[in-house]
Amino acid sequence: MIWTGLLGEADMPEALTFYKDNTHYGLRAPTKGEWRDGQLGEKLFLVGIRVRGELVAVAWIAWKSNFVHIIFTDDTLSLMDEGPFADSGGWCIRKDLQGRELLQLLAATVFVAWFKTINVTKAAPPLWGRMMGLKDQRGAPLFWSKVGESLTGLSYHNLLELPFGFMEREILARWPQEPVPLGNIPADALAAKGKTFEPLLSAGNRLNSWGCVNVPLYVPTSLNTFQRTTRCSLQESIGDIGAFFRVAHERAFSSLS
Numbered sequence: 384m385i386w387t388g389l390l391g392e393a394d395m396p397e398a399l400t401f402y403k404d405n406t407h408y409g410l411r412a413p414t415k416g417e418w419r420d421g422q423l424g425e426k427l428f429l430v431g432i433r434v435r436g437e438l439v440a441v442a443w444i445a446w447k448s449n450f451v452h453i454i455f456t457d458d459t460l461s462l463m464d465e466g467p468f469a470d471s472g473g474w475c476i477r478k479d480l481q482g483r484e485l486l487q488l489l490a491a492t493v494f495v496a497w498f499k500t501i502n503v504t505k506a507a508p509p510l511w512g513r514m515m516g517l518k519d520q521r522g523a524p525l526f527w528s529k530v531g532e533s534l535t536g537l538s539y540h541n542l543l544e545l546p547f548g549f550m551e552r553e554i555l556a557r558w559p560q561e562p563v564p565l566g567n568i569p570a571d572a573l574a575a576k577g578k579t580f581e582p583l584l585s586a587g588n589r590l591n592s593w594g595c596v597n598v599p600l601y602v603p604t605s606l607n608t609f610q611r612t613t614r615c616s617l618q619e620s621i622g623d624i625g626a627f628f629r630v631a632h633e634r635a636f637s638s639l640s
Contacts, residue, residue: 384434384435384636384639384640385432385433385434385488385632385635385636385639386432386433387430387431387432387433387488387491387492387495387632388430388431388492388496389424389428389429389430389431389496389500389501390429390430390431390441391423391424392423394429394431394438395423395429397438398429398431398438398441399413401438401441401475401477402441402473402475405475405476405477405478406473406475407478409515409518409522409523409543410472410473410475410515411472411473411547411550412441412443412472412473412475412547413427413443413473413547413548425446426445426446427443427444427445427446428443428444428445428496428497428501429441429442429443429444430442430443430444430489430492430493430496431492432485432488432489432492432635434480434639439476439477439480439485440474440475440476440477440480440485440488440489441473441474441475442471442472442473442474442475442489442492442493443471443472443473444469444470444471444493444496444497444501444510445469445470445471445547445548446467446468446469446470447467447468447469447470447548447551448466448467448551448552449464449466449467449551449552449555450464450465450466450467450468450470450511450551451463451464451465451551451552451554451555451603452465452600452601452602452603452609453600453601453602453603453606454599454600454601455565455576455599455601456562458564458565458566459562459563459564459565460562460563460565460568461562461563462554462555462558462603464555468508468509468511469497469508469509469510469511470510470511470512471493471497471510471511471512471612472512472513474486474489474490474493476489480639483635483638483639484631484634484635484637484638484639485635485638486586486589487589487593487630487631487634487635488628488631488632488634488635490589490590490593490595490631491624491627491628491631491632492628493510494612494617494624494627494628495624495625495628497510498510498614498617498624499624499625507613507614509611509612509613510611510612510613511609511610511611511612512595512609512610512612513602513607513608513609513610514579514580514583514586514587514590514607514610515579515580515583515605515607516575516578516579516580516602516604516605516606516607517575517578517579517580517605517606517607518580518605523538523539523540524539524604524605525571525572525575525605526572526575526604526605526606527539527542527603527604527605529568529569529571529572530563530568530569530572531554531603531604534557534558534559534563535554535557535558536557537553537554537557539604542554542604550604551603554603554604558603572606573606575605575606575607576601576606577597577599577601577606577607577608578606578607579607580607590610591610592620593617593620593621593627594612594613594616594617594618594619594620594621595610595611595612595616596610596611596612596616597609597610598610598611
């Protein structure tokens, strides 16, 4: 009844259609296909959940070239690049099945894929991700609308038009080299620091409880925090990954039966 695991090339058209039909709140996903062509299983991994053969949830893991984040000093903020990193996002559950115990199963599927399948014979690098931050009335990230656009000359719409995986490097290329004084930033934009988009607070708290740890590195578009997941953080929060997956599978099965 329920299948979970890594999706293959044959699943790509269905997965891209799923994202186009189900993404919301500006969820980041490889919907256009430019970046992923020929790289599935190398730099891009898709995990999915099928119920009775239908794809009902998808997430991605991607190797990216630039881990770009904002750091704060007492009176400035700066953009930093930590180089290549493993990013995860696009966690999407079909709308009619949200609230049916699939979030834990999707998280467990991502954990198993990264820490037990993709990296089965070597130490797994940390898996990074983030929840969405605060938005303005148009649905764009509040911090980018107030600050990022004027600093880079790029609207959020411009960023979304970039091929999947290229947003970080474009922000890095256009961001000022000198630290930005906090006194030059509107107070309501600074107030977005570390805050999660309200409809996703519950999901974010659950991910924290499962070992996705918030760290004081901030997303350039929204000023929300990055989350870092490691074998150690999972062990401390959920114990054995396999056992966590089995419990999640049982709960989803009961909810959907």
